[in-house]
Amino acid sequence: MSDAICVHQLCKEYPDFSLQNVSFCLPKGSIMGFIGENGAGKTTTIKTMLGIAKRTSGSVKLFGLGFEDHEKEIKNRIGVVFDECSFHDTLTAGDVSKILGKIYSTWDDPLYLRYLKQFDLPEKKKIKEYSRGMKMKLGIAAALSHHPDLLILDEPTSGLDPVIREEILDIFLEFIQDEEHSILLSSHITSDLDKIADYLTFIHEGKIVLSKSKDEILDDMGILKCSIEEFDALDKTSFLTYRTNQFGCEVLIKDKMRFITRHPEMIVDPVSTESIMVFYARGKAV
Amino acid sequence: MTPSGLPGLMLKDLLNLRPTSKTLIVMLLIFGIIFIPMGNTMTVYFILMIFAALVPMTSLTMDDMAKWDRYALTMPVTRKDIVRSKYLLMVLLFGVAFVISAIIACVSYYLMPANATPFWFMFLVGALGVFYGSLLLPLLYKFGSEKARYMMFVLMALIGLLLVGWFALFGESFPGDLFLYVLITCAVSILVFVASYFMSVRLYEKKEF
Numbered sequence: 001m002s003d004a005i006c007v008h009q010l011c012k013e014y015p016d017f018s019l020q021n022v023s024f025c026l027p028k029g030s031i032m033g034f035i036g037e038n039g040a041g042k043t044t045t046i047k048t049m050l051g052i053a054k055r056t057s058g059s060v061k062l063f064g065l066g067f068e069d070h071e072k073e074i075k076n077r078i079g080v081v082f083d084e085c086s087f088h089d090t091l092t093a094g095d096v097s098k099i100l101g102k103i104y105s106t107w108d109d110p111l112y113l114r115y116l117k118q119f120d121l122p123e124k125k126k127i128k129e130y131s132r133g134m135k136m137k138l139g140i141a142a143a144l145s146h147h148p149d150l151l152i153l154d155e156p157t158s159g160l161d162p163v164i165r166e167e168i169l170d171i172f173l174e175f176i177q178d179e180e181h182s183i184l185l186s187s188h189i190t191s192d193l194d195k196i197a198d199y200l201t202f203i204h205e206g207k208i209v210l211s212k213s214k215d216e217i218l219d220d221m222g223i224l225k226c227s228i229e230e231f232d233a234l235d236k237t238s239f240l241t242y243r244t245n246q247f248g249c250e251v252l253i254k255d256k257m258r259f260i261t262r263h264p265e266m267i268v269d270p271v272s273t274e275s276i277m278v279f280y281a282r283g284k285a286v
Numbered sequence: 287m288t289p290s291g292l293p294g295l296m297l298k299d300l301l302n303l304r305p306t307s308k309t310l311i312v313m314l315l316i317f318g319i320i321f322i323p324m325g326n327t328m329t330v331y332f333i334l335m336i337f338a339a340l341v342p343m344t345s346l347t348m349d350d351m352a353k354w355d356r357y358a359l360t361m362p363v364t365r366k367d368i369v370r371s372k373y374l375l376m377v378l379l380f381g382v383a384f385v386i387s388a389i390i391a392c393v394s395y396y397l398m399p400a401n402a403t404p405f406w407f408m409f410l411v412g413a414l415g416v417f418y419g420s421l422l423l424p425l426l427y428k429f430g431s432e433k434a435r436y437m438m439f440v441l442m443a444l445i446g447l448l449l450v451g452w453f454a455l456f457g458e459s460f461p462g463d464l465f466l467y468v469l470i471t472c473a474v475s476i477l478v479f480v481a482s483y484f485m486s487v488r489l490y491e492k493k494e495f
Contacts (some may be wrong), residue, residue, distance in 0.1 A: 052359045053494040075362040086357030088302050088348055095301045102294030103361050152360075 002064060004028045004150045004182035005049075010058035012048045017206060019044055022058070024201045024211040029179040031172065033193030033214075034186035035273065036203035037281045042186040043083070045203065046154050050080065062150065076105060079143030083155040085135035087142075089128035093121050096142055104146035115141035119167075133164040140171060151175065151183045157192050165189070169196050190273040200273060204280045214273075222256035222268040223275060225249070234263070241283030251286075252279040291363035295371035296378075298354075299345045306344055310337050318390070327394050327403045328411075331387045335415025336442075338383040342376045343422055343438065347431040356495035369427075369490045373483050376419050384412055406468045410452070413468075417475040418445045420482035427489040 005026040012019040019041050026032045036042050047053040049060050051067055060067060062074045087096055093116055101107040116123055119137040127135065136156055143151060151172070157165045173196055175181055187193055193200065194214075201211040210217070226234070227248040238259050242251040252275075253259050256268055314333065321329045349355055358368055387408050394403070421441055426434040456467040 047356065047495070050360055052356045054492075071364065072362040075360060078360065080357070080360035082353070082357060084353060086353055088298075088352040088354065090302055090305055090348075091298075099294050099298045099301070100361075102297055103291040103363060105362070 002028055003061070004063060005032075005184060006061045006064075007045075007049060008059045008061075010045070010048060010060060011056045012044060012053060013056045014044075017041070017044070019048060019206045022203070022206075022208050024208060026182055026184055026199065028182050029176070030198040031176055031183040031185060031196050032199040032201055033197035033273070034184060034201050034203065035188065035190065035193060035277050036186075037188060037277065040203045040281070041206040042203060043154050044206075046080075046152060046184075046186060050078075050152070076146070077149045079146065079148035079151050081136070081139040081143050081151070081153045081156050083158060085127065085130075085139055087127050087135075087138065089126065091127050092124050093127070093138055093141075094123045096138070097145075100142060100146065106146045108145050108147060111147075112141060112145035115144060133160050136160060137164070137168070140168065144171075144175065149180055149182070151181075151185075153183065153185045155187055156185070157187060157189055165192060172196055188277070190277060194273050200276075202277060202280055209280045210276070217276070218271060220255055220257075221271045221276065222253050222259070223271055223279075224251040224253050224259070225267045225269065226251070230266075236286050239286040241279050241285055243279065243283045250279075252276065252283060291361065291367050292371055292374070295358070295363060295368060296374060299371065299375050302348055303341060303345060306341065310341070314386075322390065322394065325394070325398055325403075327390055328407060330390055331403070331408050331411045334383040334387055335380070335411050336418070338376070338379040339415050339419035339422060340438075341379050342372050342419065343426060343431070343434070345375065346372065346423075346426050347435075350431045353495070355493075359495065365490050365493075366487055369483070369486045372423060373479075373486070376416075376423070380412065380416060380419075383415070384408075387412070406465060409468050409472055410449075413472040413475040414445055414449060416479050417448075418442070420475070420479045424482055424485045424489060427486050427493065 003025045005024075007025070008023050010019060010022040017039075022041075022045055024032070034042055034045070044053065048055045051071070063077060065074055067074060091099075097107075097109055097112050101109060113123070115121075119134075119141060121130070121134055121138055121141065127138065130138065140153075140156065143153075157168055160168070169192060172183055172185070176183060185193070185197070197214050199212065200214050200217055202209045221240075225248065228244065231242065231249040231251065238253045238255050240252040240254050242249055244250075252271070253268070260266070260268055314330075314337070317333050318330055321327065355368065359365070391403070391405060391408055418441060422434070422438060425437050425441075428434075429437070452471070456464060459467060
């Protein structure tokens with residue numbers, strides 16, 4: 001199985017922030033959730049990946065091709081949606097189609113009009129009169145209408161109500177029915193990712209802390225609840241991060257089954273995407 | 287050859303400038319009605335050329351506000367295409383400004399041959415307009431539309447000084463020499479325009495969004 005995205009040791013230095021050796025691969029035909037708290041480096045990673053910001057070092061391959069030699073080919077095959085609408089306020093949805101039709105060689109006008117209808121987006125209304133949800137849906141319609149093989153979405157569902165979010169997630173699931181299609185979806189709304197992601201990549205302070213299939217993560221990882229004394233006494237090879245509270249200690253462990261066989265008396269709860277994110281962002285390293 | 291995306295980028299600018307162009311046309315009509323009957327076509331040429339130099343700047347500001355550039359860079363267009371589209375827009379606008387000026391010039395020669403502004407003056411003003419626009423765009427790319435807006439006024443004063451200086455130096459020349467000086471001024475501003483394009487491309491290649 002080939003990869004739609006392969007990022008290797010990507011670095012980007014800013015005066016006050018840096019991406020450090022970011023590596024992950026997204027296999028074709030799947031959805032990857034890219035998770036991290038605000039400011040963890042999700043948008044920077046996406047921008048650096050696409051060459052919108054210049055990388056300091058590392059390599060990025062989309063569909064096995066490098067940007068150095070295949071920039072236009074790659075960009076014809078991707079659709080990108082940012083967290084904010086990128087179209088000018090004075091334009092209408094109809095204008096967007098005229099513009100993008102001249103930019104993408106594979107622009108499909110009937111398909112775009114179908115999306116506008118499906119999303120209830122008026123073609124002649126100015127974008128400045130659209131609600132936030134409508135703007136997001138317009139961005140998604142535009143990103144889908146040149147038949148991309150890969151969608152890259154930076155927080156497309158943030159700030160939207162659950163009904164619209166559900167609607168948008170359905171569109172993504174429909175898109176992924178084609179096995180050649182893939183999606184990279186950055187978000188901090190973990191419930192959305194629980195619903196649709198096949199792979200999860202967690203980023204924290206510019207570093208990838210975990211990148212695996214969702215099933216593997218949910219099967220292997222667990223949250224151990226114990227007292228501080230127990231925590232001190234235990235062998236810490238399976239521990240990743242821990243948090244203390246007034247009742248004792250919560251520890252994120254990487255091999256739940258092995259740990260339980262060794263310590264059958266201990267309580268190990270299942271993990272959720274949200275708890276992993278919080279553990280990495282707020283927990284202390286062992 | 288793969289399509290460059292340039293027509294799409296330019297169409298985006300033209301569609302975006304619809305509201306601006308309406309205001310400009312109204313302003314032009316007002317100025318035209320005031321100045322042309324006074325025989326003061328010079329001022330109208332001047333205004334036209336300033337419009338032509340400032341409109342690409344407006345379009346850049348609008349791109350900044352919409353965060354368009356980072357989105358455009360995900361499309362099959364290169365950074366060079368994006369800069370090129372702005373320079374082509376400027377050429378197009380000066381073309382339009384020039385045609386309107388020429389029409390005004392012809393009409394005023396026909397109606398009031400005695401106090402019509404000489405034709406060469408139109409070229410001189412056009413050359414200074416191109417010069418002004420060529421200085422503005424690299425500044426916009428370097429400093430962003432917010433800061434460059436103030437530099438615009440400083441530059442405008444500079445252009446005013448240049449015009450006054452030009453007249454002090456060459457204004458009283460013999461017609462033959464005058465023609466030569468106008469020609470040289472035009473050539474210089476075209477050179478500055480070309481240099482400005484390459485400079486903007488270099489600045490834009492380094493820009494991050």
